[in-house]
Amino acid sequence: MTATPLMPAAFLGHGSPMNALERNRYAEAWRAFGASVPRPRAILAVSAHWHVDGLAVTAMPRPRTIHDFYGFPQALFDVQYPAPGLPALAEEVADLVAPDFVVGADNDAWGLDHGTWGVLVHAFPAADIPVVQLSLDARKPLDWHLRLGAKLAALRERGVLVLGSGNVVHNLRAIDWKQPDAGFDWARRFDDDARMRLTSRPHEVAALAGHRDYRMAVPTDEHFLPLLYLAGMAAAANDTAEVLVDGYAMGSLSMTAYTLGARAIFEPAGAGAAPLATTLPPEASNA
Numbered sequence: 155m156t157a158t159p160l161m162p163a164a165f166l167g168h169g170s171p172m173n174a175l176e177r178n179r180y181a182e183a184w185r186a187f188g189a190s191v192p193r194p195r196a197i198l199a200v201s202a203h204w205h206v207d208g209l210a211v212t213a214m215p216r217p218r219t220i221h222d223f224y225g226f227p228q229a230l231f232d233v234q235y236p237a238p239g240l241p242a243l244a245e246e247v248a249d250l251v252a253p254d255f256v257v258g259a260d261n262d263a264w265g266l267d268h269g270t271w272g273v274l275v276h277a278f279p280a281a282d283i284p285v286v287q288l289s290l291d292a293r294k295p296l297d298w299h300l301r302l303g304a305k306l307a308a309l310r311e312r313g314v315l316v317l318g319s320g321n322v323v324h325n326l327r328a329i330d331w332k333q334p335d336a337g338f339d340w341a342r343r344f345d346d347d348a349r350m351r352l353t354s355r356p357h358e359v360a361a362l363a364g365h366r367d368y369r370m371a372v373p374t375d376e377h378f379l380p381l382l383y384l385a386g387m388a389a390a391a392n393d394t395a396e397v398l399v400d401g402y403a404m405g406s407l408s409m410t411a412y413t414l415g416a417r418a419i420f421e422p423a424g425a426g427a428a429p430l431a432t433t434l435p436p437e438a439s440n441a
């Protein structure tokens with residue numbers, strides 16, 4: 155019997171929903187990651203945009219594409235990501251995270267939000283790999299999410315690619331339109347400390363809650379939490395994450411992305427690279 159290769163995992167800093175339409179260096183890095191990994195049996199996505207009081211998993215055979223934002227161009231609302239679901243994977247996830255309560259979500263309750271499809275349209279543009287989404291339990295502390303990521307590490311042995319999607323630094327109230335590709339000092343300090351821990355001591359990532367810049371970098375935790383799932387899987391494997399691509403948008407968004415078990419798949423562009431090419435309309439929201 156041929157052993158199933160250990161599937162890589164990733165955390166992608168997704169930034170503005172407009173990145174789904176752009177071909178900037180972040181989108182190119184996501185494409186490089188998707189093209190480099192073995193074809194997954196399925197994808198388990200942990201998105202910042204399904205942040206609820208409970209732990210749930212999508213269990214429908216055909217998840218809908220959710221456009222959970224407003225104020226953006228019609229072209230973004232026209233995007234569909236018709237990947238199939240995989241109810242059997244939902245059951246596997248429920249078994250792995252027991253005794254934590256997991257419920258299946260029907261077609262009316264959820265689907266694939268833009269934190270998921272906004273990166274998958276680049277990483278796996280054919281939309282032919284089954285995708286299941288796991289919610290973020292808003293009631294739980296950071297170390298609980300880290301431990302849950304460790305529990306999910308077993309999926310890597312079953313051909314499942316676990317993908318977190320959020321932003322290490324995500325403060326929309328601090329956005330500065332004059333800094334399209336720069337980061338504030340506090341954002342860089344927090345992002346740098348997160349990088350040090352992910353790439354050397356991933357089991358310590360939850361301790362970032364004590365960082366002096368945590369409240370500015372993480373005013374609400376939903377975009378930070380998906381990072382803990384990658385950190386938990388890395389700790390479970392006695393491994394460390396690697397930076398896929400990094401950068402900032404509008405001062406207060408970190409676009410840093412990490413991979414686990416996928417070495418040297420993307421060479422980030424140098425200092426002369428084009429900045430993030432997206433425009434986020436002032437009236438737009440990706441809540």
